[in-house]
Amino acid sequence: MITDELEIRVRYAETDNMGFVYYGNYAIYYEIARTELTRNMGLTYKQMEEDGIFLPVNLMEIKYIKSARYDDLLTIKTVVEQRPSLRMVFRHEIYNQDKELINIGKVSLVFINAKTGKPCKPTQRFEKVMDKYFK
């Protein structure tokens, strides 16, 4: 299992007319959480792209519990429960500064060979890192 935690400050650009974070922008928060989780494992998504692998999202589910507002300091807790094979699934829980759970997200990504556009397995470099987290 891989876990990570990240703090994020809500930007003005991310709010909308209701005064809340626009509902589509949680996808950005998940993306940053994924990016930092992989960086903390010693991998970068940029490197994967340079290795010829794209990781497009094939599924996303979001449950909106409470709204976030401008300048809120959010904590994103991220978990990868299963060892990635053809896909990699991230679960995110977002908490506000009052420690209230405000949002739950699940994002599934697939490994795609950038040249063929077909699904593929992760690189060896990736697998080696996974060995540390999954038996």
Added chain:
Amino acid sequence: MITDELEIRVRYAETDNMGFVYYGNYAIYYEIARTELTRNMGLTYKQMEEDGIFLPVNLMEIKYIKSARYDDLLTIKTVVEQRPSLRMVFRHEIYNQDKELINIGKVSLVFINAKTGKPCKPTQRFEKVMDKYFK
């Protein structure tokens, strides 16, 4: 049942490093589809906000089948299958110019009283319009 169809041109701002529409931006397409569907029914979301009702999203599910690219002309088919009571559920199918189904989205919104912040029933004006579509 309410159905609607809408064409949308992919903007440069909506693409990302992979050359595809950024996965969070489909939420924007759904929003525009909802807006135009309600406008075509003789309602506007702006008016609902002026009537003191907010319609925040409480659930979203997206299935990404094929990617959309810059300047693609997309068709969004939207369906509301059930008469809205406390919530209103939209189902969206997005097709590209080659008539391929590239994306499926389901978005659920709840009626919220802007003053109390609590769930509420739709306005009478809204119900009258619904009478035309649902028995």
Added chain:
Amino acid sequence: MITDELEIRVRYAETDNMGFVYYGNYAIYYEIARTELTRNMGLTYKQMEEDGIFLPVNLMEIKYIKSARYDDLLTIKTVVEQRPSLRMVFRHEIYNQDKELINIGKVSLVFINAKTGKPCKPTQRFEKVMDKYFK
């Protein structure tokens, strides 16, 4: 001189906490105006990219006169006053549905060879189209 006019509906995603269009989002409106102006001339920006030319922005100036709100129907008037050589300069005026001038933008783009990353001249296809508009 090349002129064009375009209508745009303000999206919810484009508004912010103040209830106005976020100040950075006018750049998106200019981009769409450029895209449609070139399309109306028989060129597409997508085609230019396929011809190996990028057109990054090197300068932008925006004067914000009045704010735009959610669901406003805006008219963007665009002018290219001078024949493009190494750069192409667009001037935009944005009007709201009450015919008030709310925003003025100037955007300058440079022709860049996608391979070398260096400034270059427009393609012959581009020049031929320009011949129709500039003596």
Added chain:
Amino acid sequence: MITDELEIRVRYAETDNMGFVYYGNYAIYYEIARTELTRNMGLTYKQMEEDGIFLPVNLMEIKYIKSARYDDLLTIKTVVEQRPSLRMVFRHEIYNQDKELINIGKVSLVFINAKTGKPCKPTQRFEKVMDKYFK
């Protein structure tokens, strides 16, 4: 004179089809730089809004020198040269991780009374803080 410095990591959502940060998104970086600069002075923009003052942008100028890419770690240097009276002008210089100057921005904001929608003077709380920086 007020100066501040801030690091920002380029998000995937901020890139576009060219592989660069979308030209409109620099406005977001300036916004974050302003927010953090005012926070470091002991003020928050959120608080100003709660005090009944909006600070919309009335002018922006951007010079794009070099492009930023996904995952770049950017440094934004911000300067307020003159004591704000009816407006507040921020100058931003953005550097990449190779210490190259890639972008220059100038953003001018006006103090607006949220109730009347008219220009107004800063609050006393704001003026007191300014006294520390300007004679």
